[in-house]
Amino acid sequence: MAAFEIARPEIFLLAALCVVLLLDLFLGKESRVVTYLATQASLLTTILLVYSSFFNRSDKTVGLDGMYMVDEMAGVLKIAILLISILAFTAARKYLRDQDMWRGEFFVLGMTAILGMLIMVSGYHLLVLYLGLELLSLSMYALVAMRRDDAQATEAAMKYFVLGAVASGFLLYGMSMLYGLSGTLELNNLREYFVSLPGVATNLPLMFALTFIVAGLAFKLGVVPFHMWLPDVYQGTPTAVTLFLSSAPKIAAFALVIRLMVEALEPAQGAWSQMFMLLALLSIALGNVLALAQNNLKRLFAYSAISHMGFMLMGIVMNTHTGYSAAMFYILLYALMSAGAFAMLIILGRKGYEVVNVEDLKGLSARSPWFGLMFLLILFSMAGIPPTAGFYAKFAIIESVVEAKFVWAAVFMVVMSVIGAFYYLRLIKVMYFDKPNEQPPIEADMDIRVLVSANGLLMILLGIFPGILMGICDLALVASRL
């Protein structure tokens, strides 16, 4: 039993999700809230398990025959994933009820997706990483298709599935090339192999493998030019799923990039970082420019997600401790901001009504000054205007970029973020400067109100004390030897 201890939170979550699945069978629509509560309770317990057993360690612990690994970074990321998922599920409770989708599958599939993310964070073996990714992706395909009689949702699900499967294929193909080269699947053995390989930067089969891996990861992250699926999927998906899809999995994807590229393939860093840098800069440009033309809120946030992923990647490709920590700080904040923004859209919806277009936000500040202010903080944070938290995320990334002597890239990034500021301002303009068309009161339970308010206030609190979260990221990566 001791051998499995390293994966204790994941094993607990697996057991819990089976229990929830069975439990849901015996519950009618009226008592489904029990499923919800059981889900939240399992997630909270998982957080405790992560915190109690694998936190505050100063080194990597590898277990399960070298397939699984925990370190400080894994602990922090797992807790972040679970916390954001709790926020996502709280928001989903309101949304699913309003939109008549109050079914148990959401929670079960959500939990399998979370399990996949946790495995991605801790996998130390190409196959384990791949399986974690597939577990996440397959659950997500099903979640996206949850509204199965809706043409748009079905289209989104098909698109997501087909393109996601292609991306997985790319990734797997690249991994198989790596195996063919090195004869090992474990990340630390891979690293040792490539460190000792002479002429690693010009090794043609390795470049071939890297290209496929980078393309696969870029698909999953949604960076240009592999971003086509993202706006359509965001738009077609039920908002509760978009919330979930757009936040926690980004953290897991960050972990995957760090494990695969930085930990295993660090010797070939020169090669893959160039590819990623090009993709990142393209994403920052295209994401921000295309977001200007969007009128659908979810599409707008999709393009903004593309540019944010570009920013995050710029931190990773700098190949410095500052860069990695800045990227981690960025991704955690981004997940929080994105979850907050979509939760806000959910709060504003009501039975049979969803907020879809920019105009639907008209006069929000007059309707509800408090939530108007919270949305304002989240949007300014996304735009990176001080003193909100998003500024420090951008600042940390740009600092690492300038430190690595890419001043021109930093200039390019800030110019693009000015363009980006424009569409966030447009939303704020609609919320604050326009008169509301109608004034229905906001119908939402206390739990989601509190969580969204906490999310908004966190933007300003982390803006005044950014050192807290920065310090956590910094120390986690120091402990993880990155």
Next chain:
Amino acid sequence: MMEWPILSFLIWLPIMGGFGVLIVGDRYGARQAALLVAVLSFLISLPLYFAYDAVAGTMQFTETFKWIDSLGIHVNYDLGVDGISIALILLNTFMTVLVLISAWDSVKERVAQYMAAFLIMEGLVNGVFMALDALLFYVFFEGMLIPLFLILGVWGGPQRVHATIKYFIYTFAGSVFLLVSLIYLYTQTSNGSFFLPDLYALTNLTEHAQLLVFFSFLVAFGVKVPLWPLHTWLPEAYTQAPTGGSVMLAAISVKVGGYAFYRLALPIVPEAAHDWALLVVILSLVAIVYMSLVALVQTNLKKLIAYSSVAHMGFVTLGLFLVFKLQGLAFADANLSGSVLAVQGAMVQMISHGFVAGALFLAVGMLAERMHTTEMSAYSGITSRMPVFAAFFTLFAMANVGLPGTSGFVGEFFVILASAKAHFWVALIAASILILGAAYTLWAVKRVLFGEVASSEVHKLKDINQREFCILGVLAVAILWLGWWPEPLTQLMEGSIREWMMIVSPSDLMPVVKGS
């Protein structure tokens, strides 16, 4: 007394007070609560003036502690003030009180949010004037955009959306380059520090880097001041803003630009500033002449004051950059009199313009509240209906012209005097504002105040009430006081300016000082 973190109080009391007012809401005395906070902040800022050792002219009341210390980034929460900062902080806390009083009856929608926005802005602007850490400065510098953005956009005129977004994008676009520059400078310091004196001490910058950093400063702060040709956001923003917004823009926000030149641009890259001083001097002269001519043809009163503002702020940049044209002369006579005069003129002009432009916008706001228009064609013969108001307005107009005895005269006179030492033509062009300014101001006064009572609306006008009388009266006293007896202000600033000169002097000129 010195241990009391008075500077932090001046930042956080208004900000917290602003949030408090938001929570109090419209129903229960948001006005009174906001005014209480503003008056308290003003009272707290007074000891700065009395306790500051102006002769030493150093940074005083300093506060410091670690703010961010991870990711290999070190940022400190460093605050401190010198004479210039104190003058501007006093201006800020003073004008905020007046703006809040002026909004007492005129703002009827979302009162609590309006008051809160001004208080939060007051705190952030105080932060700008106190920050001794470049990143902290940047945070306040950008952060003050948020309340201003909302003030303009929510309570502004019919074309407010366009004006507001233009203003925001202009300023934001200007300042992102500043951010990159600051980060670049940070990486150049030996110990990784944003502390301003550490940045001043940088000597390893290449000429190329200095040039780029200088231009990023010029764009970032030039948009704020605004420096011609970066001013195009200003007429729209001033015209569309609510009265309080115009006052804060004209009296406070543009001063941030001038202050930033003084605190960051010139001391950090003095060599580049020295090389490019002529450019800025020319731009300032263009602003003075061209903007005055543009003001001459305006038919809207607010727009006219807006253009006149740009022209007057031209004196600020002119005075600051003249330093480099005077240095060779001034160092020879060892007492730096010419250079000190130029900078002092620029700084006095900032304070004076804060009062004068603020007073003019407040007065125009009072008219607009009654007539719901700022087009001059709607007015005529105000004097016969509102004699008290007309008297005040004429005084402020005279101060705008720069009549001796008003505060407007002092700053402009200093700068013109200093520029005469630099070059005859510079002085001549700068002095043309005395004529052009008189032309557009007096013409506007004639069209608005005098003449026949044109319309029935004017006929029904009531003179200003006691509240309005108090606001204009206080400003009139301030303007006359600075005009007759500017010494308290100049003495407050002089020591600090001398300290500053030592930093700004390009290193190749320093031996001259030491030698003499």
